[in-house]
Amino acid sequence: MKAEINFICNNSEIEASVHPGLSLLDFLRKELRLTGTKEGCREGDCGACTILIGEYIGKDIIYHSVNSCLLPIGDVFGKHVVTIEGLNNNELNAVQKSFVEEGASQCGFCTPGFIVSLTGYFLSNKKFNVNHAIESMDGNVCRCTGHFSIIKAAQSSTKFLSKISSGKNHLNDLMKVGIIPEYFSSIKERLGELKQKTALTQTDSTIKFIIAGGTDLFVQKWEDILDGKVNLLSSNGISNLIKEENKKCIIGARASVTDLIESKIIRKYLPSLTEKLKLFGSLPIRNRATIGGNIINASPIADITSILLALNSTLYLKQKKTERTLPLKDLYKGYKKLDLKKDELIDRISFPLPAENSYFSFEKVSKRTYLDIASVNSSVYLEVDKNQITEIHLSAGGVAPIPLYLKYSSEFLLGKEISSENIHEAVNIALSEIAPISDVRGSKEYKALLLRQLIFAHFITLFPEKVNIKEIA
Ligand SMILES: Cc1cc2nc3c(=O)[nH]c(=O)nc-3n(C[C@H](O)[C@H](O)[C@H](O)COP(=O)(O)OP(=O)(O)OC[C@H]3O[C@@H](n4cnc5c(N)ncnc54)[C@H](O)[C@@H]3O)c2cc1C
Ligand code: FES
Ligand code: FES
Numbered sequence: 074m075k076a077e078i079n080f081i082c083n084n085s086e087i088e089a090s091v092h093p094g095l096s097l098l099d100f101l102r103k104e105l106r107l108t109g110t111k112e113g114c115r116e117g118d119c120g121a122c123t124i125l126i127g128e129y130i131g132k133d134i135i136y137h138s139v140n141s142c143l144l145p146i147g148d149v150f151g152k153h154v155v156t157i158e159g160l161n162n163n164e165l166n167a168v169q170k171s172f173v174e175e176g177a178s179q180c181g182f183c184t185p186g187f188i189v190s191l192t193g194y195f196l197s198n199k200k201f202n203v204n205h206a207i208e209s210m211d212g213n214v215c216r217c218t219g220h221f222s223i224i225k226a227a228q229s230s231t232k233f234l235s236k237i238s239s240g241k242n243h244l245n246d247l248m249k250v251g252i253i254p255e256y257f258s259s260i261k262e263r264l265g266e267l268k269q270k271t272a273l274t275q276t277d278s279t280i281k282f283i284i285a286g287g288t289d290l291f292v293q294k295w296e297d298i299l300d301g302k303v304n305l306l307s308s309n310g311i312s313n314l315i316k317e318e319n320k321k322c323i324i325g326a327r328a329s330v331t332d333l334i335e336s337k338i339i340r341k342y343l344p345s346l347t348e349k350l351k352l353f354g355s356l357p358i359r360n361r362a363t364i365g366g367n368i369i370n371a372s373p374i375a376d377i378t379s380i381l382l383a384l385n386s387t388l389y390l391k392q393k394k395t396e397r398t399l400p401l402k403d404l405y406k407g408y409k410k411l412d413l414k415k416d417e418l419i420d421r422i423s424f425p426l427p428a429e430n431s432y433f434s435f436e437k438v439s440k441r442t443y444l445d446i447a448s449v450n451s452s453v454y455l456e457v458d459k460n461q462i463t464e465i466h467l468s469a470g471g472v473a474p475i476p477l478y479l480k481y482s483s484e485f486l487l488g489k490e491i492s493s494e495n496i497h498e499a500v501n502i503a504l505s506e507i508a509p510i511s512d513v514r515g516s517k518e519y520k521a522l523l524l525r526q527l528i529f530a531h532f533i534t535l536f537p538e539k540v541n542i543k544e545i546a
Contacts, residue, residue, distance in 0.1 A: 074302045078150045081263055082107070083159025084256040093147025093305060094284065094298040096291065098122045100146050101156060109157035109185045115142045116292045117358050118444070120213030123186040125193045127153035127260060134261050137331070137360040138193040140212070143291040144361070145284055145298075147305045151267055153260050157185035160192055162254045168192050168230050176218070177226040183215040190356070191227055195234060195252055199243050206231045211443055212355025280304040283418065285311075285327055286361035288354070289370045311365070311420060315339065320426050326365030326419040330354070330377065333364065342427045346380070349435045353377070355444045365419040368401065371409045371475065374447040374514075378476040380435050382468035383452035384424035391420040405475035431456045431464075434531040438523050440514065447471055448514040449523040453531045460490050460539070467499075471514065472507035472524050479503050482528075493544035496532045500525050500545075 079088045082105060091100065098115075101107045101124070113119035117140045126149060127136045134153065160166050165173065168191050178184040187210055194209035195201065206227045215223060237250055247253045281301025284290055290298065312325030315336040322338055333339055334350045353359055353376050367377040368388070378401070386401040392414055401422070404411055427433060435452045439445035449471040456464040465486045467479040482503040489495045509520035532540040 076147060078146060079267060080149045080152050080154055081260065081267065082154045083156060084254070086263070086267070089146070091146055092299050092303075094145045094282065094303040096142055096295055097124070097144040097146050097149060097154065098141040101141060101154075107156050107158050110141055111182055111185060112142065113182070115295070117143050117212075117288055117354070118214070119183070120186040120190065120210075120355070120357065121183055123189045123193075123213065123357055125153075125155035125189060125196070127155065127264070129264060134264060136193055136196045138190050138209070138212070138357045139361055140288075140357045142295075143287045145287055145291075145303070145305060147303070148284075148287075148307050150308075151264065153264055155189070157189055160188065160253060164251075166192070166253070167233065167251045168195070168226075171226040171230040171233070172223070175222045175226040175229060177222040179217045183213060183218075186213045187215070187223055191230065192252060195230075195247060201231045201235050203228050203231045208351075209356060211351075212357040285363040285366040286329060288358055288362045289366055289372075306363070306365070306418075311418065313363075317426065321423045322426055324364055324422045326363065326368075326421055328364050330359040330362045330364075330367075331356075333377070334359065343433050345433060346435065349437075350376075352437050352439075352443065364422060368404070368419060368422070369411070369413070371405060371411060372446075373408075373474060373476055374450060374471040375476055376435075376437060376447060376450055376470070379450045379452045379468045379470045381422060381424065382476060382478045383433070383435075383454045383466045384427075385454065385466050386422050386424040388419050389421045389423070390414075390417045392417040396420070402478035402480075408474035427454070428456050428464075430458060432535045434535055436527040436530050438527065449509075449520050449527060451524060451527040451531065453528075455486075457491065462486050462489055462491065467503065467528070469503065469507060469524050469527075472509040472520050474508070477507065479506055481506055491532065491536050491539045493539075493541050496529065496540055497545045500528050503528060 074092055075090050076093045077090055101110050110124055111121035113121035122140055122142045123138050124141045125136045126139055127134045168188050172178050190210045190213055194206050207224055244257055248255050279302050282298050282303045284303055285306045306327050311327045313327040313332055314325045315328055315338055316323050317338050330350055330353050334347055340347055364377055367375045381401055388399045388401055390397050406412055433454050437447045437450040439447050447470055451469045453467045455462055465483050467483045469477045469479055482499045485502050486499050504521055509517040511517045529545055533542055
């Protein structure tokens, strides 16, 4: 399978006839010989392959950092790809100079990834904050310099830029101080022309792989993908919009975790999620990982699925011209076994907008706080009227072969008062609903203990005056 794809890479227009599922990393290194982008883990874990993707969002070009090892080339058609080679012309840019001055590079293998991530932060934000600049490199790992000097380089570049950036003409400001080269000013117009020239459609009954963000598929099957036909969800009409409609929140299945974090609706109705979702992967992963992919991958520890189970979500499943709805909690039939027909896609997901008297909590424990999947996660949504629970949905991940809706503990708590005694009993019921196994993420006993603690944590955090740690522990 080949497709005609064109995009701008740094300052050059690229036209290629390639398999749309080829990883951009391979195309950059092997075809374009842009070897500044490094191959480290090929699993989204090290950040050595980080690049920026610029695309029209509304009237502006917005840049995001992504892992090129997990990115199908078909998804960059009509976009601006920026590699480390595209960030300097004849001399080092200001961010690179700060790395040299702070001694933030030794073997240099990780350095392009760090520079690209940090430059991406300056490109996509008009006001700079040192902590956010450091966070923008959360997907980059250095194994020889030590992160302290890298943090110092981020601090000194942010300080330098905060002094000079007026924020009115952002691109010009960055170009003047040499953060990005001058060709960036021509990209908007050039991408506009490119967009009109091409259209990539991938619809076929012999499709072997459906790719959304690729952050699960490319880790496991990047070679197999090249053997068959692929359907890129970016080009077949599945939306990434998050909207409010008839007292429901509707999430296009192609919305990314970053879309969720940045959504005004999520911030308004579920404000605690904005910070908690930073525990999901790293920035480049969050920029690509989709909500639909998280659900269909059916990992028992999928974070977004845990959250959506507690929000009592419904799936809208499309197959050619037919559509059906399915409660998310009925999708999972066994380990990676789904109530999903061949060719059926999640088009969108909906959940009732949280009521005024509602509470929500998501908790996750993993071996590392950041850039790690959960050992156990759990979410709860509840509505309370005069201290009585009038609606409740509890979920748990990592304690069963599927992302688990805790049916019996939820049923037990419905209609009850919030008290240490009732929460204690609900935990006992939850522990009888689960079937954890021992693996690299912990023994089954440890996981059961974690779930107990996470359920306690929900209620102690949400109702500190009603639930007492000494009474329930
Ligand atoms: C480094 C790293 C860190 C990670 N950290 C986390 C984490 O902290 N928490 C977590 O939960 N996950 C994590 N993940 C896993 C992954 O990022 C998520 O599961 C992500 O949401 C998958 O979405 P995707 O769009 O990338 O899926 P893809 O890889 O594109 O697809 C996954 C599966 O879903 C199918 N699919 C995708 N969309 C649809 C649709 N609309 N309809 C039907 N089928 C569809 C695909 O065909 C494929 O079978 C991590 C992954 C990596 C590589
Ligand atoms: S090569 Fe490690 S994240 Fe891509
Ligand atoms: S400088 Fe060697 S891995 Fe970072």
